[in-house]
Structures are given as structure tokens and as C-alpha cells.
Amino acid sequence: MPSRPPGARGRSPWRGYVYVLPAFLVYVAFAVLPALHTAYLSLFEWDGVTLGEWVGLGNYQEILQDSVLRRSVFNALVLVVFFSFIPIALGLAMTGLLARYRRPGMGAYRFLFMLPQVIPLVAVGVTWRWLYGDDGLVNQSFRAVGLDGVTRAWLGDFGAALIAVGLVGTWVLSGLCMMLFLSGVQKVDPSLYEAARIDGAGPVREFVSVTLPHLRGELAVAMTVTTVAALASFDIVYVTTNGGPGEQTTVPGLLVYRLAFSEGKVGLAAALAVVLGLLILAIVYLINRLSRTET
């Protein structure tokens, strides 16, 4: 640690805070206060216009009792599989295949896989709604290979809707994961691969022993980003199914929006947002803890 100049000892901690102050103020004004305000609103029964009524933790109690709200949290957790686990698995597999040797045209691959990230999610949702439609590309493909029995309106099918929505997320996020992992692999010392090869490691062994351990940081980032995308998902669901059929694809984000803006239950919406926020924070904290052990 570099030694401090003499005389600066007493005021240096405060000086640090002064440098942080502008950013801190902006952060407080635009992130902390709104969050606290949301938490405060969650203690009221309020329609957004007329005088609110103090209900304490009543809204939270309602969340625990409401079967639709509980169902929405379950759906969000199912989406984690499609938004997080599968994209990460696919990303790792692709990285394992692509990272070992330099291949021509990597830039083009990266561009292609990054593409879903560049398109607005609403446009993605609308496009997939067409693809999943009665006469959409998905059904046409099944019919083309003689699987007429499988075809259905995927987004309107009670069994298939959530999976169909989840696969849209998989499509969007797989490229992001792969990009993260590929860039992570590039900072691995090539001599490690050489050493592994000299020791007789095959591609699988090399991946497990060299690539994977070095990707821990990227894995943590990928898991955080994708899990948050799943739990806070709104746009894709809103555009494709609007929560239907029944409550098969209803997610908390959609309910927050609906409760606050079309049903006039701002307090309940705020309470649900707080619960959702805490759930996300808890899971992100867990991911970060797990990725830090063994260092």
C-alpha cells in the first residue's frame, strides 16, 4: 500500500467522499429516493389519484394470499431456466467449440450472435408472435416435415405457451452469453492450453480444466444479467401473450404494470415491485457469493 503524505491523514477519508458526492447525489435522487418512495407507497391502498389510505403491511399480506401473484412468481422462476440456464449452457458449448483455435470469419459470427441484443425487445416479441401463429413459420416447418399433429397456436396453448415465451428469451440471450464467454477465453494464457495438450488432455478435459475455471467471472456476470432479465421480464410477455392463456405466462413485471396503470391499485403494485426487487437482490447476492468461493 502506498504511504500517505504526512498531514493528509486526518482529512483524507472525507476528501474521498467529496469526490464521490456529485455521483452520490445523482444516485440518491434518481435511484435511491424513487425506490424508497415505491416502498413507502406500498404501505397504502391508493388508486393513483384520490386520497390514499394507510394499510401498513396489508398489501404484502395480499401478495402472499393471491394465487395469481404466486403463480406469476412461479412462472418467472420457470423463465429463469430459459433465460439463464439454457443460454449459459449453449454459450459454454459454443465457446468450447469456437475458442480452441482461431478461425476465419469470427467477426461475422459475433455479429450474428449479437444481433438479437440490438433489436428492441418489442420488435422481437411481435416477430415471434407471427412465427408462433397458426400459419406462422414454426407450424409451417412442422407441416413441411409431416408433423401436422404437433402444430398448434403455440402462444394460446395452455401447455406450450410458457415454454414458447421462454424460448424467445433463450434466442435473445444465448448470443450475449456466448459473446461474454468468448471474450473471457481470450484473456486465458495460451500456454495453459499448450501445457494441457502436452499433458494429453482432449478437448473436453481442456474445456473443463482450463477454460471453465477462467470463466468464473464471466459466468457470474452472465448469470446475473440473464436471471434479472428473467425475473424482471415484461416486454416479451406483454407483446406476445399479455399473460395468457389463463395465467400461464403471467409474470410479476406484467402484474406490476397492470395493477398500477390499468387497475388503479398503485399500492399493491408497489408492494409487488418491492418483493420482486428484494427477490432479485437476494438471488444476485447468492450468485455473487457462489462465484466468489474457491478463489
Add this chain to the structure above:
Amino acid sequence: MKSTRRLPRRIAQAACALALVLPLAACDALTPGSAATVQGPRSVPSSTAVPEGDVTLRIQFADAPPMVDALIAAFEKGHPGISVEPQYKTFTDYVQNLKLTMTSDSAPDIAQYAVGMTDLAQDGHILDLAPYREAYGWDDAIPPVSLDQLTAGQQSAATGGRALFGVPAGLSMTGIYYNKELAKKAGIDGPPRTLAEFEDQLAAAKDADLTPLGVGGLDTGGLHLWAALLNQTMPTDDYWDWVNGSKDATVENKAGLTASELVVEWGRKGYYNESANGTAQIDSTAQFAQGDSVFLINGNWAAGQLATTMGDDVGFFPMPGEQAGDPTVASGFSVAYAVSSRTEHPEAAGAFLDFLTTPEAGQIISDNGFLPPNPEAVAKPEGVLADVAEGHRRAVDDGGITTFPDFAAPAMLDRLRSGVQKLIADRVEPADYLDSLQDEWEEHHAE
């Protein structure tokens, strides 16, 4: 591990913040929102004299901009002193901001009537127009039934009769379209006279290997079907009581059960298009136009499109009643306009609303594809448009135009949409479905 060591401190900070926030709850000044009722007039004056001098009215709306523009142009020609400034918003934006807009100091003078208006009327944010109804004689200009939709379930303090919170321009109505060629193929020779006869026709279409009924259940098609059936099984007054939130009204009864069971039964028998729940209403209409189904549930707003694509091959009838002599009852609503209680020019606003009831306005409304409130005053439509107009005339004569069921509560639309999807897919007991609707109803209308 630096950040984990700091965690207890963060918790302490969070606890401090919470401790700071909680006592604030006791402070009234921080309670969100403002006191419910507004001071000032709750109804329009009874005088219809339009003030001298230049007046500008602002009108905010979400439906049919070309129609509104044409109406304004025609109105301004007859009233040189009054200019009307249209403010268009998309429907979703409009509905979501309606309460904020109408309770703000910058509320427009005239605003399109929408779901939240009932609450706004209760709190006095929009004016009771009942005095104008008498003074202008609107009951003679247009069928009273279309005005009676706009009472918000209230009595008028000014006249003692029914209150009135809007004046309709274009009207709408749901019903069944049928493909004449496919119907002939299935041995169906004309519109059914009873519900049972309609069921026979659906069965005949099924036997002919055709898709009997197209439903766009992804958005609102399913709830139109359910409401159309409920309109036949439930006495119209009881239905009105329920939508208006009258005390002790309910759909958890035999009528509600019969209608819901029919939706399930038709699903079991395979009467719907296979992917009803995944098809939007607009898509189900396009599929019907291509000849994918014999019948289609939709509203008059689809008639223009179907007339263009199918010509004479398409017809329309309102859902028939249980008995041959039953009144024609169908759900529908109007593009109607309310007057803000913050307006400085209630007389000028009244003159504009009165203009909507004139034959000239009726023709503009009809030209823009809506049903005019005063059908006798406009040129006779042809083809399927004539069927729709005739169906509407019958329903109006029978006092049988009811509002859509989602007007019962702000959250009802979602309950209905997802609930009917479950009925169609046979995923819910009809009694449980009705129970979920009634829960929502009771929550909203609880005192």
C-alpha cells in the same frame, strides 16, 4: 471480501432509513393523492344559450381521428364563435392517463367516455348533462337507450331523473358474422331464431367438416362470446345492475352458469377454431374472411373490412335469444364524449354535444364506419352493413343494448380475458370462473 464485511453496516443503514420513513406514514401531508371530491358545479346549467365572443374548446379522444376531425369541421362551420382543438391520444395512453388528466387543472373541456369515467363521475370530475338532455330534447333526436348507457349508475341531482355523463357519437355492437357460401355447404339456410337453433347450425357445420365458430380469444374475442351468451341467459336489468355495481348484484347465478357452461360445452364439441386462445381478434377476422370458419364472433367495427373483402358473401345477426320471442340483446358501446367539471364553457361544450345528435353529424359518423345514434337520419347502408344496422335497430327497439362486461371494474378486463381462455380450453369449472369475477367485483364495489 471487503464488501461482505461491510454488509452489517449496510443493513444498519437500511434499518435507519426504514426507521426514518415509517413515522412519516402518520403524517397526512405525505399521504399520496388528493381529497376525492371537487368543489364547484356537478351538473351543467339548464340554459342552452351559447355565449357571445370567441371560445376555444379542447377535446381529448382516442377513437376515430378522421371522424372527429370531420365532426369538428362541420360544427365550426355552424358556430363561427367556437373553435374546437382536437387532442388525439392512442387508446392505451388515453385510458391509462384518463384519471390523471381529468383530475388535473389542465383537464380538456370535452373528453371521450371510457372505463374510468364511472369513478370520475362519482367524484364530480365530469358534469352531469341531464339538464341538457331535457333542454335540448336529446331523447327525441336519438334513441334514449343509447343515452341510458351513460348514466354511470347514478341519479341526477339536477333533474331528479337518470344522470347523464356523455353523449354518443358512433355506436358499436357485437354479434355473429356468417359466411353464406360455407353455410349453404353445411345446409344452413339463414340466421337462427333461437340459441338452440344456432347450436344446431354449429353442429351441422362441424358435421360438414368445417370449423363452425371463429373466436379471437387472445385478446377480447372470448369475452365478447361470453357476454353475448350471458345477454341471452340473464335478465337485462340484472346485467345492468352488475355492470353498474348496484348493491348485491352478482353473476354467480343460474344465468351466469348457463352462459359459462355453453362456452365450455362448445369447446368440448370442437366448435371453435383450434387455436382460439392464440388468435387475436383481428386475426380471427382475417381468417374468417379467407373462409376458415362458418361463423365469427366480432363487432360492427369489423363490418367495413368484411364487406370489402367478402362482398355479398357475408351476413350478420345478433346472438339469438333462448326463445323465439325473446328481445334482441347485444353488448355494445359508443364513442361518447363527457364534459369536464373544470371547463369554463359548459354552454359551448353543450352546443358541440348537441351537434352530435343532428342528422348532419349522423351522416359523418355513418361514413366513418360507425353506427349513427340516429339511424333514420342517414342514407341506408347495403350488404352486411345493412344487416348490422338492422340488428342494431332491433336491439335498440327492444331496449337491448348493454355495455361490455369489463365496465364492471377496472381489473375486470383481465379477469374476463384469462377466464374465458380457460373456459374455452376447459381448464376451469364455470362456477370457479364466476367466483373469480365476483371476487373482483366485490373488491371494487366494496364500500
